[in-house]
Amino acid sequence: MNGAAYLRVSTELQGTEDQRRAIEDFAFRNGIEITGWFQDPDVSGAVPAFEREGFREMLNYMTRENVKAIVVYALDRLGRSFTDIFRTLNELDKYGITVFSVRDSFLQTLDQSIRKLVLAVLAWASEYEVKLIRERVRLAMRRGEVQSKLNLIRKVSKISSESRKLIVSLYGQGWSLRRIAKALNLTLYSVRKVLVEEGVIEPNGCPRCSHKLFWDDIDNTYKCRNCGYRKL
Incomplete structure (x- = not known):
């Protein structure tokens, strides 16, 4: 049987001689007679x-x-993850190419039943690996959201008593939460939190104007009499 040999090294500290x-x-x-080295x-x-x-040249x-x-020293020469290795082996298998x-x-046998079993195991490992990656991404995003909220809470706790009084005063003069936040260089969340803590607005008030919401039995939802907001 004729075969091609494939070598890969990723750093200057590695060499191809041992693999060869x-x-x-x-x-x-x-x-196996190696007729080409790549x-x-x-x-x-x-x-x-x-x-x-x-690899393309080969x-x-x-x-x-x-x-x-194709003869390689190890499967990790074809890819870093189970997913990469499975995709490569599966694609080569479609072209009738056997990897040793x-x-x-x-992967040192020509027994097709064993090789198909290897592909099936790699397919399962690949799917499991993808699920793990998605879960890590989801958890990382969740941690980011939590950290963002904690940062906002810490920022609110650092607002001075003078600024708190000013926020309450401006709101009493008819300033909107957005206008107050922009004037004092604060987030909308921080301004709303201060007004809730000072007892000026309801904790579950209207997200637009912070007025108290009422329950509408006809539409089965909370509404705001001040700005017309409807909670979906």
């Missing part, structure tokens, strides 16, 4: 295999020479 010797030894023991030096595993110059060579096997891995014994 391991691949040569593996190919000799398994009756590499992507100084390329991160985060870069998808099909976007790497050396695929073009394999198409021209009708080579159907020196370090990963489960």
Whole structure:
């Protein structure tokens, strides 16, 4: 069987010689003749295999020479995550290309039942990995929201008594919350919080004008008699 060898190193501290010797030894023991060597030096595993110059060059060579096997030192040469590795193996499988891995014994066989099982496991791991990433993103966004609210609360607690009195006074003169916030360089939340803490407006008042909301039995919703706001 003819095969192409693929090497990848991501830093100057790594070299291809150890990978090359391991691949040569593996190919000799398994009756694979390496007819072409390809590499992507100084390329991160985060870069998808099909976007790497050396990998694409190897695929073009394999198409021209009708080579159907790739030998790599380890699966992480093809990608950093389960998702990347699965996508690469699955795509190569569609073209009838078999990948052998020196370090990963489960990819050292031509038994199709075993190779299909490996792809199925990688597919599951890929899906699970995607779910974990989404959950981490969701939690990170949630932490950001919580931190933002905590920062606002801390900001409100630092407002001086003089500023609090001024906020109450301006609101009593008919100033809107937005106008007060802009004049004093505060957030709308901070102004509303101060007025609630000072007992000037209801905690669950109208978000537009802060007047007390009333329940409308006909429309089954809270409304504001002052500005006409309806809670959806």
